[in-house]
Amino acid sequence: MVGKTDLTGNVAGISLRSTGLIVGTVASGTVGYFNRTTSDGTILDFRKDNVQVGSIGSGAGLYVSGANGGFRIHSGGTKIFPCTTGNAANDAVTDLGASDARWKDLYLSGVINAGPGTHTIGDGTGTPQLVLLAGTTAYSTLDFGDSDDGNIGRIEYIHSSDAMTFRTNNQERMRIDSSGNVLVGKTSASIATAGAELRPNGQVFATQSGNYPLLLNRTTSDGDIIQLRKDNTTVGSIQSRAGLVSTIV
Numbered sequence: 001m002v003g004k005t006d007l008t009g010n011v012a013g014i015s016l017r018s019t020g021l022i023v024g025t026v027a028s029g030t031v032g033y034f035n036r037t038t039s040d041g042t043i044l045d046f047r048k049d050n051v052q053v054g055s056i057g058s059g060a061g062l063y064v065s066g067a068n069g070g071f072r073i074h075s076g077g078t079k080i081f082p083c084t085t086g087n088a089a090n091d092a093v094t095d096l097g098a099s100d101a102r103w104k105d106l107y108l109s110g111v112i113n114a115g116p117g118t119h120t121i122g123d124g125t126g127t128p129q130l131v132l133l134a135g136t137t138a139y140s141t142l143d144f145g146d147s148d149d150g151n152i153g154r155i156e157y158i159h160s161s162d163a164m165t166f167r168t169n170n171q172e173r174m175r176i177d178s179s180g181n182v183l184v185g186k187t188s189a190s191i192a193t194a195g196a197e198l199r200p201n202g203q204v205f206a207t208q209s210g211n212y213p214l215l216l217n218r219t220t221s222d223g224d225i226i227q228l229r230k231d232n233t234t235v236g237s238i239q240s241r242a243g244l245v246s247t248i249v
Contacts, residue, residue, distance in 0.1 A: 013025060040058045142156070154166075177189060181198070222240045225237075
């Protein structure tokens, strides 16, 4: 024993036990220092039956390793990443958690970069929910990109006007406005503006500049092309008959 006269673990000092146990106790401050000089490498070596099962060492920061790899805390303190037992970067090998041993909550303030493959939210039970939470005058955006263009397609919610837009090939193609109007080829509900509108009250608007706004084509057999109904009772129709068009009211 050093600095103490009995084996009580709560008394300051060091005891070296015959079982191989080392006990160090201090009233305040650091209990132990382990200092490797000159070169980087293992500072603490953990073994079971003289077979290494883990280590803690230095090398561009602090690394903690098990028998098959571990993680490194970068010397700048801004990165934590997987490493091999030799403290080399271990890319796309190590899992964080498992299907039967999951972390609970994850809080991030920056960007998520996920590799190719399938990314699953949920486990087939309950009601999974993905929330994009933005400011009242900002945008919530889901981009679809490729190697040529990072946002060639987009679904975007405009919080200032409560409208949702859909974009393909870098152009807005469809919009649902705050009133529930579905707008194709236009950004506002107006019969005077070219484009198509589906309104929640059942009205359909089609406007075309310098060309027909409606094209209806029946193939194979003659018969009704348009049916007109009142309270679901047919009151009229426009038909094709032997290549001719006749109106029945």
